[in-house]
Every structure is written in structure tokens, then in C-alpha cells.
Amino acid sequence: MAGDVEFLDLARQARRRPPAPAPARAAAAGAYVRRAEDALILLSGLDELGERAAVCRIAEAWLALAEAQLDKPGG
Numbered sequence: 001m002a003g004d005v006e007f008l009d010l011a012r013q014a015r016r017r018p019p020a021p022a023p024a025r026a027a028a029a030g031a032y033v034r035r036a037e038d039a040l041i042l043l044s045g046l047d048e049l050g051e052r053a054a055v056c057r058i059a060e061a062w063l064a065l066a067e068a069q070l071d072k073p074g075g
Helices: 002-016 022-045 049-071
Strands: none
Touching: 022 049
């Protein structure tokens, strides 16, 4: 899925950057949550359990990235 590649790229970039100010981290976390919501919308169109599980894992990864943004120390 395209979201997988994008998620990995964003995760790599996030590790390399210094912590952003709290409002920027909150905005980034919000964007990641919206991506997770977008992924979950796909569930209604999927019939196979494996596909549904993959979408859930992708959404979970986006939410983990959002949580990591909020857990970062910084201004």
C-alpha cells in the first residue's frame, strides 16, 4: 500500500529532526490521526480478513507515529 512507504519515509525523517515546538508536534500528530482515520474508512470496502487486518495495522502504525510526536520532549 502507498501508505506503507509514506509512513516509513515519515518515520525516518522524524527520527533525524530535532524536536519541534509543542504546537507543531500537536499539528503533526493530528495529521497522522487523520491518515489513520482515512485508512480505516477503507475497511467498509474490503471483504478479505487479511486485507482488513493489513489496513488495521497501517492505521495502528499511523497512530503510533502520532503518539510518538506527542511524547517527544521539547518546547
